[in-house]
Amino acid sequence: MDFQYSAEQDALRASLRGFLHSGDGQENRLWRRLCYELELPGLHVPPEYGGVGATLVETAIAFEEFGRVLSPVPFAATMFAIEAILRTGDEEQCKTLLAGLLSGEQIGTLAWCGGDFSTTNVRAERRDGRTVLTGHCTPVLHGHVADVFVVPAAADGAVRLHVVAAAAAGVTVTPLNSFDATRPVAALQLLQTPxxxxxxxxxDDIERVLDAARVLLAAEMLGGAEACLDMAVEYARSRRQFDRPIGSFQAVKHACADMLIEVDATRATVMYAAMNAVDDRELAVTAPLAKAQAADTFAxxxxxxxxxxxxIAFTWEHDLHRYFRRAKSAEAMFGSSAQHRALLADRVGL
Known part of the structure; x- marks a missing residue:
């Protein structure tokens, strides 16, 4: 395979990076512009469903750039919901459910941050000719602003994914305190909800939803790690002690070199995982590997x-503590690094 980004992919990265750094102080306005002007939610969605028709590589590039700036917009939450609908919805459902999410008129979220859908606390049953859900999910990314929830629910020993409208009867959303102030979370309670x-x-399709989310989250963590490395190198060059830049001291050099080595390894892992995501067997192996590698590197x-x-880095006035908070919260999503390495071992038969 050609293990490098194309000119078009590099142009996408440059365009999005410039867009995000240009600044737009109002979160809702920024989200609408990202949807209408750049069509980001539809990057790897097929054209027949209103998408751009690119691949998961382009979406991973977007995740990396959002991770670099810790953007608070609900891009990750909505993309996880879109991926779930794409992989587990039929043709008619994809056409009807994706339209609002791709346009930015609706915000979606996958109501699951755990490691395995089989441990869901939501139960599905049939009542009066319709499916209703009862149970709770927590934490749910951007749950307080979501219009659409994709919820795993169990019935008759099997787990299926269900779509729930935030305005439906029996839905209660409670904002939670988040360790990462740039990524709000909420608790979702369902009571006989249609x-x-x-x-x-x-x-297998449901499991691949989580795998795709793992790869995209790994790309976001890669962007955050790159930003931390850039800030460290810039500070080491400009901060002076004993009439020398602190970057000339061996301990600081070694710290920056260790960061660079891990960032390069993570970049290669994320690229490979995204470029091979069309092969479900490859995705099953590369997704937990990429998530574990990226989580450790970002931390x-x-x-x-x-x-x-x-x-200075411990103060609220500096951005680095925000990256540390994002690193720790992202590390826990969909399971810890140890859990992902155990999952990888199980999948390859070790």
């Missing part, structure tokens, strides 16, 4: 960058 079951997904880079900056 839901639409996504009809086309097999058990290392955030922590090391704080050490390079010294006391």
């Amino acid at each position: 839901a639409e079951v996504l009809a086309a997904g097999s058990a 290392l880079c955030a922590g090391s960058a704080i050490q390079v900056h010294g006391g």
Whole structure:
């Protein structure tokens, strides 16, 4: 395979990076512009459903750039919901459910941050000719602003994904305190709530939803790690002690070199995972590997960058503590690094 980005993909990255750094102080307005002007939610959605028709690589590039700036817009939450509908909805459901999400008129979220859909606390049953859900999900990314929830629910020993409208009867959303102030979370409570079951997904399809989310989250963490490395190097070059830049001291050099090595390894892992995502067997192996590698790298880079900056990095006035908070919260999503390595071992038969 050609293990490099194309000119078009590099142009997408440059365009999005410039867009995000240009600044737009109002979150809702920024989200609408990202949807209408750049069509980001539809990057890897087929054209017949209103998408751009690119691949998961382009979406991963977008995730990386959002991670680089810790953007608070609900891009990750909505993309996880879109991926779930794409993989487990039938043709008619994809056409009807994706329209509002792609246009930005609706915000979606996958109401699951755990490691395995089989541990869902939501139960589905048939009542009066319709499917209703009862149970709770927590934490739910951007749950307080979501219009559409994709919820895993169990019935008759099997888990299926269901779509629930935020305005439906029996839905209660409670904002929660989040360790990461740039990524709000909420608790979702359902009580005999009407839901639409996504009809086309097999058990393997549902598992691949989580795998795709793992790859995209790994790309976001890669962007955050790169930002931490850039800030550390810039500070090491400009901050002076004993009439020398602190970057000339061996301990600081080693810290920055260790960060660079891990960032390069993570970049290669994320690229490979995204470029091979069309092969479900490859995705099953590369997704947990990419998530574990990226989580460890982001935590290392955030922590090391704080050490390079010294006391200033612990203050609310500096951005680094925000990257550290994002690193720790993202590390826990869909399971820890140890859980992902155990999952990888199971899948390859070790």
